[in-house]
Amino acid sequence: MDAKPTILVAEKFGQAGLDLLKNFANVDCSYNLTQDELCTKISLCDALIVRSGTKVTREVFESSGGRLKVVGRAGVGIDNVDLSAATEHGCLVVNAPTANTVAAAEHGISLLTAMARNVAQADASIKAGKWQRNKYVGVSLVGKKLAVMGFGKVGSEVARRAKGLGMHVIAHDPYAPADRARAIGVQLVSFDEAISAADFISLHMPLTPATSKILNDEAFAKMKKGVRIVNVARGGVIDEEALVRALDAGIVAQAALDVFTEEPPPKDSKLVQHENVTVTPHLGASTIEAQEGVAIEIAEAVVGALKGELAATAVNAPMVPAEVLSELAPFVVLAEKLGRLAVQLVAGGSGVKSVKVTYASSRVPDDLDTRVLRAMIIKGLIEPISSVFVNLVNADFTAKQRGLHITEERILLDGSPENPLEFIQVQIANVESKFASAISITGEIKVEGMVKDGIPHLTKVGSFDVDVTLEGSVILCRQVDQPGMIGKVGSVLGEENVNVSFMSVGRIAPRKHAVMAIGVDEEPNKEALKKIGNIPAIEEFVFLKL
Numbered sequence: 001m002d003a004k005p006t007i008l009v010a011e012k013f014g015q016a017g018l019d020l021l022k023n024f025a026n027v028d029c030s031y032n033l034t035q036d037e038l039c040t041k042i043s044l045c046d047a048l049i050v051r052s053g054t055k056v057t058r059e060v061f062e063s064s065g066g067r068l069k070v071v072g073r074a075g076v077g078i079d080n081v082d083l084s085a086a087t088e089h090g091c092l093v094v095n096a097p098t099a100n101t102v103a104a105a106e107h108g109i110s111l112l113t114a115m116a117r118n119v120a121q122a123d124a125s126i127k128a129g130k131w132q133r134n135k136y137v138g139v140s141l142v143g144k145k146l147a148v149m150g151f152g153k154v155g156s157e158v159a160r161r162a163k164g165l166g167m168h169v170i171a172h173d174p175y176a177p178a179d180r181a182r183a184i185g186v187q188l189v190s191f192d193e194a195i196s197a198a199d200f201i202s203l204h205m206p207l208t209p210a211t212s213k214i215l216n217d218e219a220f221a222k223m224k225k226g227v228r229i230v231n232v233a234r235g236g237v238i239d240e241e242a243l244v245r246a247l248d249a250g251i252v253a254q255a256a257l258d259v260f261t262e263e264p265p266p267k268d269s270k271l272v273q274h275e276n277v278t279v280t281p282h283l284g285a286s287t288i289e290a291q292e293g294v295a296i297e298i299a300e301a302v303v304g305a306l307k308g309e310l311a312a313t314a315v316n317a318p319m320v321p322a323e324v325l326s327e328l329a330p331f332v333v334l335a336e337k338l339g340r341l342a343v344q345l346v347a348g349g350s351g352v353k354s355v356k357v358t359y360a361s362s363r364v365p366d367d368l369d370t371r372v373l374r375a376m377i378i379k380g381l382i383e384p385i386s387s388v389f390v391n392l393v394n395a396d397f398t399a400k401q402r403g404l405h406i407t408e409e410r411i412l413l414d415g416s417p418e419n420p421l422e423f424i425q426v427q428i429a430n431v432e433s434k435f436a437s438a439i440s441i442t443g444e445i446k447v448e449g450m451v452k453d454g455i456p457h458l459t460k461v462g463s464f465d466v467d468v469t470l471e472g473s474v475i476l477c478r479q480v481d482q483p484g485m486i487g488k489v490g491s492v493l494g495e496e497n498v499n500v501s502f503m504s505v506g507r508i509a510p511r512k513h514a515v516m517a518i519g520v521d522e523e524p525n526k527e528a529l530k531k532i533g534n535i536p537a538i539e540e541f542v543f544l545k546l
């Protein structure tokens with residue numbers, strides 16, 4: 001059997017990225033697949049890499065049968081990937097958010113200048129045997145007002161370049177920090193102010209439900225007569241029929257478009273054929289440099305994700321910097337194991353509905369990112385009792401879907417903030433337990449753990465202090481505290497060839513009830529467990545798999 005993962009590359013992709021992929025996986029480059037062909041192939045693939053030309057729909061995730069672990073979008077816009085479906089299927093989506101920024105900004109500026117000077121129309125006219133110097137008189141850019149709509153990576157690079165051309169740049173972006181705009185001498189204004197004051201409008205926002213057709217009849221009616229529009233963002237942010245009407249009415253003098261609602265646009269599209277419209281076939285990211293950069297960025301992200309590493313460019317999972325993750329690594333293991341232990345202690349049919357997680361740390365909340373820990377606790381809580389595969393991507397979704405309400409609480413300790421966490425406590429409310437001693441005095445199942453020398457330990461069960469490494473499996477016994485108990489249980493396990501890794505006894509007072517926690521490397525058979533149960537001083541016991 002082939003142990004290498006399989007990566008389907010569904011659109012033309014830079015060679016440097018392909019080389020990286022081929023060092024790690026079987027790479028299937030199949031371009032121009034129909035939706036049906038993609039759905040058929042995907043069940044044999046662990047990862048899929050696309051650009052903007054492939055629709056990664058819910059049907060694709062459903063057809064993958066759970067094998068698809070990561071979708072790499074070799075570019076920025078992820079509007080062609082059904083993110084909800086990806087998340088529901090536990091499939092990570094990564095993009096390459098920075099490598100094509102300059103290429104897109106340069107293309108925006110190319111379209112702006114080419115449109116203002118009728119370059120495309122004049123070129124076509126000469127090639128048609130004409131010499132029309134009077135027809136193609138252009139407009140100047142210097143001193144004109146440019147409204148950049150969406151002041152993110154591309155928008156701000158366009159603004160910088162337009163200022164170099166002597167334009168007066170304003171921007172509209174409800175989420176952009178004003179100081180970033182100020183730093184490049186751009187004033188942030190409202191949507192209406194931007195579109196009504198501009199001689200040129202350049203669009204750089206993502207396509208979302210809020211931006212869909214944001215330039216519509218109503219917006220065009222507010223614009224200066226003779227405004228010129230550039231779109232290198234997404235076709236869907238313009239109501240294309242309304243744009244044709246605005247062009248015909250002379251409100252919009254010219255438009256230069258790299259992107260379309262439907263790509264490729266219909267051959268008889270009135271917009272594309274309009275004489276005042278300049279078009280390119282979604283070329284914003286298509287420079288040699290950008291494509292190499294994007295390919296390397298996405299190949300590294302996809303390979304990393306397939307190796308189980310967290311991606312820095314994850315779109316549907318928490319992005320946790322590598323150094324934070326490496327510091328939290330032992331706590332990630334602890335979190336999952338505490339979740340596993342806690343859920344295995346539940347008895348009765350009421351179901352687990354409410355889980356409280358407490359993080360005790362000397363760090364202020366802003367310095368402690370608990371999203372990964374929460375996801376791992378959810379994984380620990382859900383996986384032992386279902387066939388669902390839970391990961392960082394789908395943990396919150398899966399918990400919500402199962403009606404599992406997780407609350408998180410912080411305890412701020414007065415210690416050294418060098419250690420990210422002192423202990424983690426998991427409590428399950430409103431349930432019975434198959435090990436009554438795991439119920440705390442407040443009535444919840446409670447387990448608590450900490451990391452010692454990089455190794456996760458179970459340190460509390462109910463009200464009892466214990467100390468057992470969370471490796472292998474654990475037997476918990478409640479007994480009447482008396483001499484010789486460790487020896488009795490140890491010899492039963494020894495007779496059955498079960499290796500004990502760790503033992504600890506937690507008691508409330510000498511010679512009263514005590515809880516013994518025993519770490520075992522192997523799973524004891526039924527006979528061994530029965531013999532432990534038959535030791536007279538043992539009042540209850542439970543075997544828990546980690």
Ligand SMILES: NC(=O)c1ccc[n+]([C@@H]2O[C@H](COP(=O)([O-])OP(=O)(O)OC[C@H]3O[C@@H](n4cnc5c(N)ncnc54)[C@H](O)[C@@H]3O)[C@@H](O)[C@H]2O)c1
Nearest residue numbers: 077104150151152153154173175204205206232233284285
């Ligand atoms: N034509 C191409 O080949 C090409 C290449 C690269 C990027 N793009 C597209 O350009 C767009 C921008 O890319 P980016 O890398 O700059 O992304 P980005 O996320 O860095 O910037 C997008 C900005 O839009 C802003 N925004 C969101 N909603 C808005 C709204 N309602 N009004 C105004 N602004 C809003 C965001 O706050 C953000 O600052 C994306 O749609 C991307 O897909 C196209």
Ligand SMILES: O=C(O)[C@H](O)COP(=O)(O)O
Nearest residue numbers: 051052074075076077285
């Ligand atoms: O969002 C993007 O990155 C651009 O639209 C580029 O898309 P492409 O990868 O299909 O060129």
